[in-house]
Amino acid sequence: MATVVEGGRDPSGAVTPRPQAPVSGPELANTPLVIRRREDEETVVTFPYLVWREFLAGLAAFVFLMLVSIQINAPLLQRANTSITPNPAKAPWYFVGLQELLERFPPIMAGVAFPSFVIIFMILTPYLDRNPSRRPQDRKVAIVLFTIYLCLAVAFVVIGEFFRGEAFNWDWTLILGHPGLSSPV
């Protein structure tokens, strides 16, 4: 929480009123000139406190990726061949949700209307959400709506990636394996 005070502050802590300069727009007139932190809010120097943490996080990410890269090779199939269509042909995993939508809805809805709607809605989010509070208990509607959106997005990607087999038909065997075989094929 920050306490907004008008005017500058001299080293003794007293607030000196700042002469009102002519401003053009209402936004400019309302811009807080000094943001003073409350005394009970504990602050730290970013260097080295924060920079050290960032370094450790980066190092951990690097080590993790290095181990993964040593162990698991990036996929490389046969040379590209337009006359051999793999079955199923799938988009990259983050677009597989979109492919799954196309399977269920008319193309104009799934390929155009839904994605445009999501992007426009995302851009407008801060302007549509007029609730000034950031506390979770005050924003139940926003949190529920966003959670539904996230769950749907993840669900469509998971279905497209793990439950769609030949010709993009529903296929349990991708994760469950064939009955009678000991391991998934």
Place this chain on the structure above:
Amino acid sequence: MSATPDQANPVRAFVAQLWGSVFRHGLPTNDKVAARTALTNFFLHIHPVRVKKSAVRVSYTLCLGGLSFFLFILLTITGLFLMFYYIPSVDSAYQNVKDLQFVAVFGDIIRNMHRWAAHAMVITVWLHMARVFYQGAYKPPREFNWIIGTFLLLITLLLSFSGYLLPWDQLAIWAITVGTNMAKYAPIVGPYTRYLLLGGDQVAQGALIRFYVLHVIALPLIGFLLMVVHFWRVRKDGFTGGL
């Protein structure tokens, strides 16, 4: 004779001057020196000198924004190495990638790391967006930074998508065929958009060079510019901090 060590030893004096000309301050043994170091160092200046402790708790940020930026840097560096070997031609691209995987020293690790870091970045950017939403960190005065973040998410997806074609294997060409076929469904502009993106009706040489240029120059530059503005606004608006 009471000469100071610096006067007595010109080498030591030179080293001291060299060090002092690069780093203006000693080790951050107290907050005052630490603050001055942060103020005078270009790279550290990305941060304010002091922040609320609650705003930089790992349990609050989950490091997601920082990790996304770190992965972007890692992808730039590994991508640079890959560019030494890769020629964006349908005749050689696949063989170049094979060479990277099996011939070039550490080529496999560099390529694997580029691939896995790209997938990881899609996930971290996505989770960063979710984190910012759940904490309401897009609320005034940070509305516009949320919009920049939305575009950064789209740039991340496009970067990953354009890179997907480059190995020129069966996975690449058919994923891009399926992906760009989706563009066809847009009314009126759809087929034209697809033609523009592929430089033709099929995923062929025209598409490969377009995706390559987008992947190594255009999209990273746009992304970098958006990132600079994104970080600058975080710096100016301050960290949101505990709820």
